[in-house]
Amino acid sequence: MGRPEIRRGAVALARVLAVAAVYYGAGRLGLLRQVVLDGTRVTPLWPPTGIAVVSLLFLGPAVWPGVALGTLAVTASLSPLDLADVGVIVGNTLAPVCAYLLLRWVGFRPELDRLWDGVALVFLGALAPMTVSATLGTVSLLLNGALPSSGYGAAWSAWWAGDAMGVLVVAPVLLVLARARMPREVPVSRWAEAAALAVCAVVVVLVATHSSLALLFLPFPVLIWAALRFQLPGAAPCTLLLSVAAIVAATDHTGPFDHHGLAATMVNLQALNGSAALTGLLLSAIVTEQNAVRRRIEEACQELAEVVDRLAPGTATPRIPPVGADRRRRGS
Numbered sequence: 001m002g003r004p005e006i007r008r009g010a011v012a013l014a015r016v017l018a019v020a021a022v023y024y025g026a027g028r029l030g031l032l033r034q035v036v037l038d039g040t041r042v043t044p045l046w047p048p049t050g051i052a053v054v055s056l057l058f059l060g061p062a063v064w065p066g067v068a069l070g071t072l073a074v075t076a077s078l079s080p081l082d083l084a085d086v087g088v089i090v091g092n093t094l095a096p097v098c099a100y101l102l103l104r105w106v107g108f109r110p111e112l113d114r115l116w117d118g119v120a121l122v123f124l125g126a127l128a129p130m131t132v133s134a135t136l137g138t139v140s141l142l143l144n145g146a147l148p149s150s151g152y153g154a155a156w157s158a159w160w161a162g163d164a165m166g167v168l169v170v171a172p173v174l175l176v177l178a179r180a181r182m183p184r185e186v187p188v189s190r191w192a193e194a195a196a197l198a199v200c201a202v203v204v205v206l207v208a209t210h211s212s213l214a215l216l217f218l219p220f221p222v223l224i225w226a227a228l229r230f231q232l233p234g235a236a237p238c239t240l241l242l243s244v245a246a247i248v249a250a251t252d253h254t255g256p257f258d259h260h261g262l263a264a265t266m267v268n269l270q271a272l273n274g275s276a277a278l279t280g281l282l283l284s285a286i287v288t289e290q291n292a293v294r295r296r297i298e299e300a301c302q303e304l305a306e307v308v309d310r311l312a313p314g315t316a317t318p319r320i321p322p323v324g325a326d327r328r329r330r331g332s
Helices: 003-030 047-059 061-078 084-105 115-127 130-143 149-178 188-210 219-252 262-311 325-331
Strands: 035-037 040-042
Touching: 003 047, 003 061, 040 149, 047 061, 047 084, 047 149, 061 084, 084 115, 084 130, 084 149, 115 130, 115 149, 115 262, 130 149, 149 219, 149 262, 188 219, 219 262
Parallel strands: none
Antiparallel strands: 035 040
């Protein structure tokens, strides 16, 4: 074996181990907030699923052993391994792989610059493939006697929702970070608006999740503001902030989740997380797609104007300002 093969093997191994380490760290973080359903521990938000899907999208399917190793490490840290854990490990590995294959099959673009990409991530990256992990995990526990048959439905629903929310809430943030670049020539007014959005998001989310009144709808105008003005880089962090704050309040039984049973709390929590994720993800994808269409139309008009100017100098229409130029002039 030559040096290039050794180098490629070392890089592949490093990627697998890195994915396993990040998966394990995110799993331990997710376990800080968990609920117990009929003796089965489930989390309202399982961040490792989002990490696994994004890792497969950017690093390729060869890193799937890292997902399996990470799941094994998290499972072993909870209790001694038994036969039921095999199904859990297989399910938690197979579900992100299925999500990756489905997303690649439909031509998913990680930039999330089309409405179709947002829809694909919701249904083919989160909702559909996470039934695999929920089914294999709960069936393994049921066959092993760790889960009573009476609690199967509730455990399956909570397992599926936690994995799906891990993709819908965590994956968009990672996709934004993967292509984050230092912005250039941004007007001061834009930075001021971003700062105002961040402050409003923190204040409104804390009020909504800590007030005894039913104010969980309050963060949605802020989320819409983030999606319309900053697209996914604004909507994804706001959604994550709302989800984490709501999970903390739900597991502590405070704020709007006080005096509710576990089942009602989980339903309200997952309805909130799902609605916020869908609103931010799909709305930002729509706005991004519309901006791209407008940009292509402006470029085509400008090319046409240049052609007309060459054929008949002085008769072409004035240059069309690019997208956002009017906002930059007003903010200068």
